[in-house]
Amino acid sequence: MSNTEREEVLSKARSAKDVAPTVAQLSTPRKNEILQRAAENLIAHTEDILAANKQDIDAGRERGMSESLIDRLSLDAARVEGIAGGLRQVAGLQDPVGEILQGRTMDNGIQMKQVRVPLGVMGMVYEARPNVTVDAFGLAIKSGNVPLLRGSKSARNSNAKLVEILQNTLAEFDLPREAVQLLPCETHDSVQDLITARGLVDLVIPRGGAKLIEAVVTGATVPAIETGTGNCHFYVDASADLDKAIDMVINGKTRRTSVCNSTECVLIDAALEDSAKLRIIAALQEAGVTIHGDVAELEAFGVEDAVQATEEDWREESLSMDICAKVVDGVDGAIAHITEFTTGHTEAIAAQDADVLVKFGNEVDAAAVMLNASTAFTDGEVYGMGAEIGISTQKLHARGPMALPELTSSKWILQGTGQTRP
Structure with missing residues (x-):
């Protein structure tokens, strides 16, 4: 200069x-x-x-x-x-x-x-x-x-x-x-x-x-x-209302992909039936979202056209119509994955089990934790603060x-x- x-x-x-x-x-x-x-x-x-x-x-x-x-x-x-x-x-x-x-x-x-x-x-x-x-x-x-x-x-x-x-x-x-x-x-x-x-x-x-x-x-x-950047996760627990969970995941991912509160990774409880897991992924694909993850893991319950995820995919926000997907061992598995890959922005869960919600809310370390709500709500104006x-x-x-x-x-x-x- x-x-x-x-x-x-x-x-x-x-x-x-x-x-x-x-x-x-x-x-x-x-x-x-x-x-x-x-x-x-x-x-x-x-x-x-x-x-x-x-x-x-x-x-x-x-x-x-x-x-x-x-x-x-x-x-x-x-x-x-x-x-x-x-x-x-x-x-x-x-x-x-x-x-x-x-x-x-x-x-x-x-x-x-x-x-x-x-x-x-x-x-x-x-x-x-x-x-x-x-x-x-x-x-x-x-x-x-x-x-x-x-x-x-x-x-x-x-x-x-x-x-x-x-x-x-x-x-x-x-x-x-x-x-x-x-x-x-x-x-x-x-x-x-x-x-x-x-x-x-x-x-x-x-x-x-x-x-x-x-x-x-x-x-x-x-x-x-x-x-910070927003590598935001959404965990779907086995106790979730699946229809509402799918709506929240799609809203968080597709409402506006270029913003920091966009959902970048969906974590799916291993206890869900394979048909339920597939419904979540299929709904995202029907919305135009490309799925990244462990292809073998995803194909095991019927997912097609998935892309093998790289280390960068798990760690960084895509800011595009791409999302990572992973099957985890319950809320403990979700928290462990989030702890490793979170940027501390917004983390979300869909569940009806009150104990699961309390555990997620208490143990996830992020600026915002959404319990049964889309990640898109992390916004100063939505919080009533005005444009942050x-x-x-x-x-x-x-x-x-x-x-x-x-x-x-x-x-x-x-x-x-x-x-x-x-």
Whole structure:
């Protein structure tokens, strides 16, 4: 990366740091007005957004971008409306800033309280999903933070148009345009410059594929929160309502294959009749899903046209109409397989045996555990949090969908009357 480009990253980071106190002090009504107006402006400029997005899609197809990535990149009028709706939803959520988490009075009369405060400058590194640009803006503003956005080169035109609209919205409220900024994306070096900007950037959040997340988390010298990939499993127990189980598996796999909560592996209880096992696999195949697994194991109960699974198939998300399938020895076998291959995102079970459900819920270690529900429900908006900034798979203060409270820190305020410590 040229010195000029590096200086652009650092210059924008300095500007973000400079305006952070202004954003942190915005009142809740003011924040909500900004978000509502931003939603209106996005809808009003839908044609401009879609024209910019078309440039990105055309360029992506010319470069041979996969259809799953094209889907992540693509916008249409309905998706723009959905993005705007996410801002409106965030505007309607409780403002976490200023919330008193705990407090008491010391024996010496000093009053103490722990209060939620903004993090400050929030760096985002993400791939070909322009909706993240707006999601990050909305959640950052409502939680009193300044977003510094490093989107992918594949979405450069879409992101530029969206940020232009958001900056113009801020200007309507006499706020600095630097309260949301887009960083250069020509080379990967700009990511490194962002994630090592100690003293300027308070937190960095990667959102995308495994390689991007690993690069950010291992290379960052500023605090980073890991939003992990989703190698999500669905276990069908012998006690399950089979019709409902099949519906949940198909929904988790086919609703939208390019998202991190897509079901990537179905685990089938060995105690099920062979005909029941075959029903599960056949239903997936009829839905257009390719089955990967131990071909001999699958053929033993009548499966045809299965593909021999590789080690990579078991460990990584496919983000496509492909799924791994394996027969396991009951809930213990399912938990053992999940423990070995999970990315800690979402794990699900279909069962009617209450003891099996309790065991699965207690022993599976993931950010979300679904008991008789599709993996597709791991989503900040579905949880009622508004558009989340990502699904955290690490075990610090934020785990699962990261919404407003997870984008704050806290500080202690102690008020005395002149006390001194002996």
